[in-house]
Amino acid sequence: MEKTALLDLLRQKFPREVKEAFTDLGDEVIIIEQDSLLPVVKFLRGQPHQYGLLLDLTCVDYLGQEPRFEMVYHLYSLTQNKRLRIKTRLSKKELRIASLTELWKNANWLEREVYDLFGINFEGHPDLRRIFMYDGFEGYPLRKDYPLRKRQPRLRLRE
Amino acid sequence: MPTRIQSQARPDTLLLNMGPSHPAMHGTIRIMLELDGERILNSEVEVGYLHRGFEKTCEHRTYFNLLPYTDRLNYVSPLINNLGYVMTMEKLLGLEVPERAQFIRVIMSELSRISDHLTCLAAMAMECGAFTVFLYKMKAREFIWDVIEQTTGARMTTSYIRIGGVRADLHPNFDTVLKKAIEETRRVLKDVRGLLDKNKIFLNRTRDVATVSAEEAVAFGWTGPCLRSAGVYYDVRKAHPYLVYDRLNFEVPLGERGDNFDRYMVRMKEMEQSLRIVEQAAVRLPRTAGAVIADGIEPAEAIKDSRKKRVRRPIKLSPNLEGSEKNICSGILAEGTGYVVPPKEDTYTTIEGLIKHFKFFMRGQGIRPPRGEVYFSVEGGNGELGYYIVSDGSDQPYRLHLRAPCFHIVSALEFLIKGRYVADVIPTFGSMNMIGGELDR
Amino acid sequence: MPEAKTKQPPAQFITTQFNHILGWARKFSLFHYPFVTACCGMEYMSAACAHFDIDRFGAGWTRFSPRQSDMLLVVGTVTQKLAPVLRIVYDQMTEPNWVIAFGTCAVSGGIYDNYAVVQGIDAIIPVDVYIPGCPPRPESVLDGLLKLQEKIQHQDQEWRWKRRRY
Numbered sequence: 093m094e095k096t097a098l099l100d101l102l103r104q105k106f107p108r109e110v111k112e113a114f115t116d117l118g119d120e121v122i123i124i125e126q127d128s129l130l131p132v133v134k135f136l137r138g139q140p141h142q143y144g145l146l147l148d149l150t151c152v153d154y155l156g157q158e159p160r161f162e163m164v165y166h167l168y169s170l171t172q173n174k175r176l177r178i179k180t181r182l183s184k185k186e187l188r189i190a191s192l193t194e195l196w197k198n199a200n201w202l203e204r205e206v207y208d209l210f211g212i213n214f215e216g217h218p219d220l221r222r223i224f225m226y227d228g229f230e231g232y233p234l235r236k237d238y239p240l241r242k243r244q245p246r247l248r249l250r251e
Numbered sequence: 252m253p254t255r256i257q258s259q260a261r262p263d264t265l266l267l268n269m270g271p272s273h274p275a276m277h278g279t280i281r282i283m284l285e286l287d288g289e290r291i292l293n294s295e296v297e298v299g300y301l302h303r304g305f306e307k308t309c310e311h312r313t314y315f316n317l318l319p320y321t322d323r324l325n326y327v328s329p330l331i332n333n334l335g336y337v338m339t340m341e342k343l344l345g346l347e348v349p350e351r352a353q354f355i356r357v358i359m360s361e362l363s364r365i366s367d368h369l370t371c372l373a374a375m376a377m378e379c380g381a382f383t384v385f386l387y388k389m390k391a392r393e394f395i396w397d398v399i400e401q402t403t404g405a406r407m408t409t410s411y412i413r414i415g416g417v418r419a420d421l422h423p424n425f426d427t428v429l430k431k432a433i434e435e436t437r438r439v440l441k442d443v444r445g446l447l448d449k450n451k452i453f454l455n456r457t458r459d460v461a462t463v464s465a466e467e468a469v470a471f472g473w474t475g476p477c478l479r480s481a482g483v484y485y486d487v488r489k490a491h492p493y494l495v496y497d498r499l500n501f502e503v504p505l506g507e508r509g510d511n512f513d514r515y516m517v518r519m520k521e522m523e524q525s526l527r528i529v530e531q532a533a534v535r536l537p538r539t540a541g542a543v544i545a546d547g548i549e550p551a552e553a554i555k556d557s558r559k560k561r562v563r564r565p566i567k568l569s570p571n572l573e574g575s576e577k578n579i580c581s582g583i584l585a586e587g588t589g590y591v592v593p594p595k596e597d598t599y600t601t602i603e604g605l606i607k608h609f610k611f612f613m614r615g616q617g618i619r620p621p622r623g624e625v626y627f628s629v630e631g632g633n634g635e636l637g638y639y640i641v642s643d644g645s646d647q648p649y650r651l652h653l654r655a656p657c658f659h660i661v662s663a664l665e666f667l668i669k670g671r672y673v674a675d676v677i678p679t680f681g682s683m684n685m686i687g688g689e690l691d692r
Numbered sequence: 693m694p695e696a697k698t699k700q701p702p703a704q705f706i707t708t709q710f711n712h713i714l715g716w717a718r719k720f721s722l723f724h725y726p727f728v729t730a731c732c733g734m735e736y737m738s739a740a741c742a743h744f745d746i747d748r749f750g751a752g753w754t755r756f757s758p759r760q761s762d763m764l765l766v767v768g769t770v771t772q773k774l775a776p777v778l779r780i781v782y783d784q785m786t787e788p789n790w791v792i793a794f795g796t797c798a799v800s801g802g803i804y805d806n807y808a809v810v811q812g813i814d815a816i817i818p819v820d821v822y823i824p825g826c827p828p829r830p831e832s833v834l835d836g837l838l839k840l841q842e843k844i845q846h847q848d849q850e851w852r853w854k855r856r857r858y
Binding site: 145152166170173177196226 | 255298299302304306307308311342343467469470471472474483485490491623624625626628635637639641649650652654658659662663666691
């Protein structure tokens, strides 16, 4: 089937890097190694697949599992109308991954958001600082061990 | 702590702060400009002033409970956010929605889209000085909100589209009110086109200002009307048709140059196409299977009767629940599955209904999708609105992430206004349709 | 006239009437500053436009500067990041001024009880009228405005000669 042709091709071309490739509820998913993000993504971006649109970049915190964090990327190909999900696991000791800012410009803000909310370092990012929370906020709110209601007010609040 | 622009600015330039509290009524965003006279050398955009912790809050609510939170994301088109979340859940659960509910969802989401574009262009025109356009469009929006209010019960934050269907059926007077709304919107659009399309001042402010080429737009991750104004044909309703969009005739307008005027034009044309969709869907709506029963027995009497034997006659519900009677339910909700609220007649008069109701709402029970993750997107007012849900088998989502379309669009603002005048910031920012609830989640 | 006979402070009748007139003038010419953040902004726009008009109550002119306005309309959620900004805007307003908390998020934090949202703006600035609703219907907004006008009419007006005595 045309849908899994891409997955077979990726498994052939990157045998060490691509750990798993499967379809899940109609979406194509590949799981890759932490260090092999850039070569795989550059290959997908070029001809003939042309996954030229970076839809989304996010992170999930699996507290209790090791490695703890999982980065999830969604790519889209305008010419073939297909989506692809790329997942890779990061452990707490090695909380860094290559940045995609030179390939896609919206990766700049997306990676700043993930850094702000989860604390993951992106190597090669030109300007990594907080985007949603303010300077002086300690901690990374979306991690599972940050309590929901822990407030850090900037002003002295009455009552 | 100084911001990036404060530490990098030359000493002979002026730093101007267009602070978080804007007169431009877009919400809260801070744009810091480094000016040389009127020309912008550098700029920095700071967002996050409306970060309300949506994603983290959703991890502590059940799937049914977090529906009102999705309303408040893109608050000018709330039904589309509802729809996106609900369709993602339905993909995860593998639910089939009845056809009448799909048509109703299409009508409601297109009305929301029209109201979104009306608000965006009204604010943009008002800031360029055309106050009349703002008032006219708000008038049209009121008529559309009348339709939405009579069907869903609320003007803005509706929580109408539920997992498995919609909350209540259309009321008997729907066609008249809808016709009035469409007529008024068409009249307003005609008036506004006459006022702005060939207006020299408006053209000078928006033509060839903040031009974006197709490659740049794709590199920035733009989707929706802003991407289509640059000439790239990508609309989720056509590329991955959901609901009944593949059965309706509509076109997707494209722009040529990707400047402000094209973004304005694409939105105006999209509104006309949305009106077309609404008219077609309202005509092709499948008839409801059950009839609206005018008389029935009173609820108190039914409850009293149910203690002795099962009540088989139709029951007259309170006006708040009108349109969700049991005989109409099968047309608008995926009944029988454990994922929808059972009808009130059953809940109050039979024991099975009561147990189903209890099990739906009890903590730890209710909607518990299988383990896994899913991504689904719909065409929002600004572009591709995607939801990414990770489920661990319990009744609360493990992670819910929103792909906000205007996050990517606003990330290009610094690039777009570089080298232009201060006065160009206003129509550029207005044509991007930044919605704070979606941008900052 | 009682004023001429005694050396006591001026007769209460004159000051009360003056209070009354000043209250009448102030309540029917409110210039508001809309501090709009979130979804309630849409209902604010509806309330300010042609269908439900706040102009007929005298509060029509939006002054986009806190120094030129005497009513601060805090519309929508105020986050911890935005709280100092709200304080600065309020401090810039001149006396007399009034504050309306518009929407449940401004009144008490609304449905957002988490790390990022201030639970009600009365933790930052003093509030005169609270308008609940998520979002409040424009009729509620007009009702809140009428309550504020009543409050202004009956409150003890501050004016310059009175202040100098302290």
